Amino acid sequence: MAIPIPIIITVFLVLAFCIAVVVSIVDKEYGKATALIFVIILIIGLYNTAYVDKAESIIKGEYYSTQCQLIETNIDNGLFQSNTNKLKCGDVIENVTVDEYQQAIQAYQGDSD
Incomplete structure (x- = not known):
């Protein structure tokens, strides 16, 4: 089973944030700047992850x-x-969780408006 890309990105960003916190505690001179850079990277990464999820949901919704x-x-x-839809x-017969199916359909219908 492959790990989804958004989860990998989120784990990477959380680790980067933890490193920034440790650096800010240890290094008094450059710690705040380093922490700020990592926080900015974290925000950009989370935004990117949300955008990728939405785009993927729209594609799946159109397919479904x-x-x-x-x-x-x-x-x-x-x-x-989780309960599934067949x-x-x-x-091909596909089993999709009810939540994933509903999110994909709603994303597709919301995008076509």
């Missing part, structure tokens, strides 16, 4: 809306797993 047919909705998968996309 135009290429797929909803076969079953809100399938219960037990206590520790989609038929061409000759």
Whole structure:
């Protein structure tokens, strides 16, 4: 199972922020400037991550809306797993979590307005 890119970016940015905090505590002369630079990088990274997620959701929403047919909705998968929707996309059956499906469809419908 591959780790999604936004999670990797977020982990990297959190580590960078922690390093900035340590540097600001240890180094009195350049610590504040270093911390400020890392905070700016953190803000830019989080904004970029949110934008990538939205763009990806729009693409998925368009795919689900135009290429797929909803076969079953809100399938219960037990206590520790999210409910899923079953989609038929061409000759392929895809199981998508209800939350992911709804977010993608809403992002696509909101983008087309």
